[in-house]
Amino acid sequence: MNFLLDIVIVLILARLLGEIFSRAKLPLILGYLFAGFLAGPLFNLVEIGNVHIFGEIGLILLLFIAGFKEVSTEMLIREKKYSLSIGIFGSLIPFGLGYLTGQWFGFSFINSLIIGVALSATSIASSLLAFIKEGKLNTRTGRSLVGAAIVDDIIALLLLAFVTSLIVTGGVFDMLSIGNLLGGMVTFFIVFVLVSKAAPSIFRIARKLRTEEMRFSLVFVLIIFIAYLAQEFGLSTVIGAFAAGIILSRVTSLKSKRFYDDIKVVSEGIFIPFFFAFIGLQIVLDVSILSILPLAILVMAFVGKFLGVWIGSVFSKLERQEKIGLSFGMIPRGEVALVVIALGKSLIPDFPNEIFSSIIITIVVTIFLAPIFVQRFLKKAKLPG
């Protein structure tokens, strides 16, 4: 009943499992997810409503940081010609296959779309580690992989914005709801451009203010405000937070290490673990998890990326070995897929637990297996530099 105790329990478990997972060279986010699973479904220590606000702010900060870093890494993309088409097909094909799988299992139009979006984005952190270990990151394959992952991240978020809007308008395709949808998107885009233009001035004024901690407070407010606006315009807080990251990454005075450290302390030290734990808390222990659905989605997660890379590189000069390396590298799913099902669960009244659990299973399995495949492959492969 006491929210202070619940916050303590979740954060301690998240830290503990995060530490164990990162020592075992497993992604931190799986540790957080597992912490939530222990705190909720397994031992029932925590009331989910008590960590909800922290989880939602964690989600917003997670996407803010993604947007904030995205732009700077975007500029670092070499191999643009390969990355772009591989990223596009590497996200759209799994999206399509995910959607079809949903339809095949008889899920609604919207729920099928959600499966698709969840499969579209790569979480390459763990694959990259394998590339780095084998000293193959600075090959054409490694560089294309980084670029393609960024491209498919952005496409996944656009798909997500689209699906969220559909959910908000009730998935009805009449003129009015499509009008509302487009209207909301356009309005948010205008807001985005306006705030982009205004941001440097806002922070120039903020530097003249006397109260300490002003800059950080202002950033925090701006992020949450833009996230809120996006939500109001029928998109989601996720898109708003990502947009806020892009906007603020262009403000010169925020390009200091000090600012990034502040944001990281607040985000990763407090709020972000709650987002992943919040997802873990929502897992429903259910025999239906053992059905054929998670297997089908998992297969599509693998097949989708292979097909996507293959189609996306059909006109390129990439060699067969490189295509295989890229495919393996793009298999892991992670943060974005979790964001997608979290949104699904919060926006759709009876979002099927089977989908929720199957996507989590897909994430866990791909994150574990892909790096192993990548490393084995890289040990033998001869990749052009």
Next chain:
Amino acid sequence: MNFLLDIVIVLILARLLGEIFSRAKLPLILGYLFAGFLAGPLFNLVEIGNVHIFGEIGLILLLFIAGFKEVSTEMLIREKKYSLSIGIFGSLIPFGLGYLTGQWFGFSFINSLIIGVALSATSIASSLLAFIKEGKLNTRTGRSLVGAAIVDDIIALLLLAFVTSLIVTGGVFDMLSIGNLLGGMVTFFIVFVLVSKAAPSIFRIARKLRTEEMRFSLVFVLIIFIAYLAQEFGLSTVIGAFAAGIILSRVTSLKSKRFYDDIKVVSEGIFIPFFFAFIGLQIVLDVSILSILPLAILVMAFVGKFLGVWIGSVFSKLERQEKIGLSFGMIPRGEVALVVIALGKSLIPDFPNEIFSSIIITIVVTIFLAPIFVQRFLKKAKLPG
């Protein structure tokens, strides 16, 4: 209805008014308080439940920082012989007078005690500014004032712990509830000592951990956990947070500027403004504010400190001028008084609005008037160095 929007509104208003107030050389906390007043009672923009959690964490962090700084400033106290007795009487006399005022107006035993505790602690920041402006801080009067204010802060918190325990046990003086109360206090004291001993080792281990932001996360968890424990033992989160501050101020690895900066960014950049705004939100606009109660409490706030300083310095060699300077300097009430009425409101089912508002009026008036008195007095006074 949307908690994201409410967070944005409160934080923007708090920042804006905080900036205006600090430019006008008025205390920041009054700005925050006023922000809450605008957001709630006046314009009804915000739903109070949506900022409650942030406010409560703000309160905990406020007292954590107080405890964290207290110990280091404690060592700086010179003029110990004057500070101690003036601090003791300077808090106990207003406490007694506040209690009697409550009884005189027919309030319950507990509510009268709350008025007393609210009047006991000094908020000298604004008086100190006047001393500094007049170049009189490094006089015997100035030094004694700093010391006495720290002493009366600690006494006020002890009184508060006592009153909170009384409230939790229902204000009944039978053997069982007194036993429970003492048992809780003793248990918490044992926990306090144990955690004090363990803290350096905990942080030594934490330094070896790999996950980033671990130290900060750990501090955040420890603070909230100790606050929670204090609450469970019948004290209040306030006492627990203060105790956590004292404990962690003794951990060597936390004595870095970097750590203090992190804590400040999180506390003052995000949570603490919500605590004061939360109080402002709870003000009830009511004609009864215009009754005689606020005037009576205000008079006691002035008289109490004069009497307290006079009695507390009766065996000292302090001159008449010095005693007057000390009395004026100790008149402002602030944070602690706000903490007291916030607790009263949250713990006592029908805590009288008249008391809540009267204490706020007392805080506002004393914070405005005392520095003016101090400055006028210091301009003429000849104080021994």
